[in-house]
Amino acid sequence: MSTLPEWIAHPALKPTWERVATRLEQAGLVPEGSVRVRLASREERQAVGDLLGRTITREAVSVDLAALDRRLRERSGVGGLDAVLLRLGISLEDRPAARAAKTESRQRPLSIAAAAIHASWVPDWVAGLRRAGLLTNRDNAESIARNAALVLDDLTRSERRSQSRVELGARLLGDAHALDRDRLLHQVVIRGLAAAAGVPVPTGGRSREALWARFGVDPDLLSRTCLLWGLRLASDSPVAARLAAAAEAGDPVHVTEWDLRRTPRFIPAPDTRVLVCENPRVIEGLAENGVAGWAAVCTSGEPNLVVDKVLDQLARSDVELRYHGDFDWPGVAIANRAIDRYGVVPWRMTVDDYTRAVRADGLRLGEGVVEPVWDSELGAAMRSRDRVVHEESVLSELVDALASEP
The missing domain is CATH 3.40.1360.10 (Dna Topoisomerase Vi A Subunit; Chain: A, domain 2)
Incomplete structure (x- = not known):
């Protein structure tokens, strides 16, 4: 930061650089568009005038990011707008890219679930998961989606067998407790079973157990x-x-x-x-x-x-x-x-x-x-x-x- 000239590093420019950085992040780190900056003092007007290379007398000014980027590349000695902000200690985030990545991260488990089973009820199941947000912002969401699809594919086949959830979890997932009621996987699978049966998602314990039983699954034969x-x-x-x-x-x-x-x-x-x-x-x-x-x-x-x-x-x-x-x-x-x-x-x-x-x-x-x-x-x-x-x-x-x- 010490190598930047005064017309860039002047302390009075701090509010301006913060507004410019915010606009640059919103634009995906591409220097385009403009941002309006309010100037609260004569010192700020002088500093911003030096930065833009013109005299400023009003209390607000519109800063053209593309023009500022060109001026900095020509005169800063360190590069364009992004390089200068970095030298000023202002970290930048590509906000559109971050939003896209977050959206893709949320969608990926649902896409896995949708692609894993070919049945008419699957879109309703996936849409319900999206509305409920059960797999949103979870590190293990993709694993849960795969396991849920594996269980649902097994249960919705034409041939059904009488079994407990403990047996089902151990046989398919290697974990006898994978489908316990306090596990997220249980909630995701229940929504799939409801979609497959064409019934509302159950909200009570008895209705959930009845839905499991509809597909030949009991918690076990002894606990109830x-x-x-x-x-x-x-x-x-x-x-x-x-x-x-x-x-x-x-x-x-x-x-x-x-x-x-x-x-x-x-x-x-x-x-x-x-x-x-x-x-x-x-x-x-x-x-x-x-x-x-x-x-x-x-x-x-x-x-x-x-x-x-x-x-x-x-x-x-x-x-x-x-x-x-x-x-x-x-x-x-x-x-x-x-x-x-x-x-x-x-x-x-x-x-x-x-x-x-x-x-x-x-x-x-x-x-x-x-x-x-x-x-x-x-x-x-x-x-x-x-x-x-x-x-x-x-x-x-x-x-x-x-x-x-x-």
Whole structure:
């Protein structure tokens, strides 16, 4: 910088050089166009006049970059505009080139995904990934795109096999956890499966698992369970024998996807009456009190796919399915879906049941109102009281009511 003449390196030129550098970067480091510079003092006007080789009397001046570049090449002794700025300590970036490189970097993983599979649904998948920005600014985006395409190509072939995500990840990618729910690859593949199935991208855990299952994939056969109590099956299968032994002992028991596959027809014994509850504590209470004449199925909140299959088969067997859950908006939503899917009958879930149990110091219901399809007055009462009644808080009443029925 010390070799530059004063008419270039004068301190008063600093704002001018910064404006010129910005315009040069915007032009792709090509000295063309002009930039308007405001001159705040007489000293700046004098310095800019010396730089441009003319007298400046106004408070602003338009600097022609091409003309300035020619003047510097002729007189600076170090080169044109870019060389002078570098000697002044001002680094330059080709902004159009940087934007193009960034755009190409964002597009490359999507191009890889689009080229890897030849199917009519692929453009929708890629467009969804672009909108969501899942692969934007990620160092491993190309690898994820390739792995997702490999998985999707395998799953969308005409021949499907029943397998777990662990098996699928290990077989195709050499990583049993590659498709775990907390991995980005899981999200990218889910969007591809939704596009292939022609359905919206699932937003809840149950709908995601249902979409995986549609292509023959389960998380595994053991991790998801359905909690049962007192249920006996009308068969002589090993699973039926285990359930019968648990019912005889009065013990709660879990069944898995493994059990359901070994028992294709999950048909209950004749005259079975089933309470479907939302919370495991209810099962515990029934077991503790040894309530006779009833079986129970717990959804443990929103039913997973194992619970869904159990309730679906029970509903197809025409058994009596009563339902009780939490008096809060998520509980009402679960109850509404259970009525629609399995034909359950809400039990002890009327407006009178709620008003008897509600407490002024209970938790607030909050936002997200869901109307109970079975009792409009209940919804109004819940909105008015704005208090939650959890299923566990009325457990003794539920147990007594079941025990007192013939």
